[in-house]
Amino acid sequence: MSRRAAVATGGHDVADAFVQGQVETLVIDTDAAAESELAPKDRAGLSIAVLEDLAAGVFRECCFSGCGYRLCRSTRAEADSRGVDMTGNRLLAVVTGASSGIGFELARQLALNGYGLVIAAEDKGIEEAAVELRTAGDGTVPVEAVRVDLATAEGVQRLHTALATRAVHVAILNAGVGWGGAFVETELAAELKMIDLNVSSTVHLTKLLLRDMVADDEGRILITSSIASTMPGSFQAVYNATKSFLQSFAEALQEELEDSNVVVTSLMPGPTETNFFHRARMDATPVGQAGKDDPAEVARQGLAALMAGKDRQVAASLKTRAQELAAKMTPDKVKAAMHRKLAEPEE
Structure with a gap:
């Protein structure tokens, strides 16, 4: 049975499938002449559960016509954006890298939504x-x-253990760091740890969470990639490579999950006003000293994209979006030279 629409002349099986979320829109034909003589729960064999959910506000509308009526379920996105499930129970979200910056703002947006x-x-x-x-x-x-x-x-396993048996409905995989400088001069240990955090932890945690989401056929994952994923990162060589991995990873999962209700969205921020550049030792670079986007706005756009089921969100300013568009038409060698002008430390 299609999860998007179903047409029937009655039957508890169809109504129950609608209640269980297997279909999102249900159109039921009724006998117009007998309609006024039937109690609502009897019309077309609708289960009592449908009527109870209608009274509880689970359905957005009930439209009667001369030949029948149409029930439209409040979409998952509408329920998810309110932080509750279809029956009003509070949903759980996990956010990594949430102590500051974009991660904190994403967590705050989720908290504001319940x-x-x-x-x-x-x-x-x-x-x-x-x-x-x-x-x-x-x-x-x-x-x-x-x-x-x-x-x-x-550490990843400890976080997963802390979740116990609770179902995670939204996972924000945002933990990550940067490291700037000429590759021959940067610290190998720092870069290997960056790969472990940016890449390995994201893959590990996604593996642990996604299996349950797929089994339940619901859930949303936001992976913080970067506009940096679109270009070779001269003087940020390893960092940009980690973000390119995450972007590719997110896009591959989107294709694999195409026929499910699980959503994977990549968030691609540009330079943002956080501690990122200071921690990456990039204060003395043109990009480190330039104006930056508001992390709260980046988070707002990212979460809106996740709830809308979008594949990606380039955030937050028009400048960042223009940069992403230009990257699609610019040769990699040219992009590498442009990145050098932004990320090479000034003398």
């Missing part, structure tokens, strides 16, 4: 972030902070 949160980061700021997030929205949002090093397999 999601329960499990947030993770390596630094002690994750506890302070949890305190602030608990006051977001109506002040009733449960927030659990997990201080863990996701650059290690043990």
